Amino acid sequence: MRLKGKVAVVTGAGAGMGQAVALRFAREGARVVVAEVNTVSGKSAVEAIQRAQGESIFVHADVSEEKEVQLMIAATLNQYGRVDILYNNAAVELHGQDARAHELSAETWDRTHAINLRSVWLCSKYAIPPMLEHHGGSIIHVASPTGLYGCAPGYTAYSASKGGVVALTRVMAADYARDNIRVNAIVPGTTDTPMIAPLLEDEGVRARLMALSPMGRLGRPDDVAGLAVFLASDESAYCTGGIYMADGGLTAI
Numbered sequence: 461m462r463l464k465g466k467v468a469v470v471t472g473a474g475a476g477m478g479q480a481v482a483l484r485f486a487r488e489g490a491r492v493v494v495a496e497v498n499t500v501s502g503k504s505a506v507e508a509i510q511r512a513q514g515e516s517i518f519v520h521a522d523v524s525e526e527k528e529v530q531l532m533i534a535a536t537l538n539q540y541g542r543v544d545i546l547y548n549n550a551a552v553e554l555h556g557q558d559a560r561a562h563e564l565s566a567e568t569w570d571r572t573h574a575i576n577l578r579s580v581w582l583c584s585k586y587a588i589p590p591m592l593e594h595h596g597g598s599i600i601h602v603a604s605p606t607g608l609y610g611c612a613p614g615y616t617a618y619s620a621s622k623g624g625v626v627a628l629t630r631v632m633a634a635d636y637a638r639d640n641i642r643v644n645a646i647v648p649g650t651t652d653t654p655m656i657a658p659l660l661e662d663e664g665v666r667a668r669l670m671a672l673s674p675m676g677r678l679g680r681p682d683d684v685a686g687l688a689v690f691l692a693s694d695e696s697a698y699c700t701g702g703i704y705m706a707d708g709g710l711t712a713i
């Protein structure tokens with residue numbers, strides 16, 4: 461078990477890749493805090509972990525709200541006494557609202573940035589003090605190809621928020637390297653999850669997205685889990701500030 465004894469907080473763990481990573485962390489021996497704004501899916505993720513003999517609690521949190529993030533970390537410390545791993549995964553892509561720059565509303569920009577970028581900073585802000593106390597930790601941000609390339613035309617707010625996640629990864633890695641707190645980012649490819657379900661309903665769009673991937677298929681939620689375990693574990697002790705792809709080659713071309 462590669463994460464035995466560690467405590468992991470996974471945001472947005474009720475669905476998609478967050479759920480897959482939470483389950484995998486638990487299988488590797490971590491005690492997992494499922495932090496989710498959706499109570500039904502969050503609780504069912506915890507039940508899935510428990511059915512697999514893992515240890516987990518559900519904490520309701522809207523990670524864009526500072527008070528809720530503070531309570532989320534307090535609940536984690538209350539239950540498990542430490543935070544070793546923070547997996548900053550929760551995000552939204554506001555289909556039908558995100559748009560080209562001149563067509564985008566300030567509300568959509570602000571909401572996207574609050575959930576996708578501000579939350580990543582907020583969760584880190586409150587997880588870092590207990591990590592400093594225990595002399596180490598691993599923080600993993602989930603970025604996107606859209607934060608590196610202009611590959612999602614019409615998704616201005618989402619792409620800019622993910623670019624911010626990349627920058628945050630690097631500055632935080634530099635700031636905490638001497639504290640043994642490592643900060644890395646995972647870049648998933650186009651992955652079949654609820655986030656992009658509205659796009660995939662259109663068979664033509666699904667076929668085009670599959671064709672764009674060098675591997676010729678969409679990602680599955682579990683495709684990021686092996687990399688997540690590596691970055692969360694002590695096996696990646698010398699890795700910080702890295703932007704790691706699990707994208708089927710999408711950003712290689």
Ligand SMILES: NC(=O)c1ccc[n+]([C@@H]2O[C@H](COP(=O)([O-])OP(=O)(O)OC[C@H]3O[C@@H](n4cnc5c(N)ncnc54)[C@H](O)[C@@H]3O)[C@@H](O)[C@H]2O)c1
Pocket residue numbers: 471472473474475476477478495496497498501521522523524548549550551552575602603604605647648649650651652653654655656
């Ligand atoms: N699916 C893709 O193609 C793709 C590609 C690249 C990057 N990503 C990124 O991967 C990560 C996971 O994406 P996914 O596709 O699994 O998403 P998803 O929409 O399937 O799941 C996201 C989860 O986050 C939760 N969430 C949303 N807002 C929240 C909030 N304010 N507080 C707490 N939880 C909240 C949702 O309820 C949901 O359970 C995201 O950061 C996403 O931007 C996704």
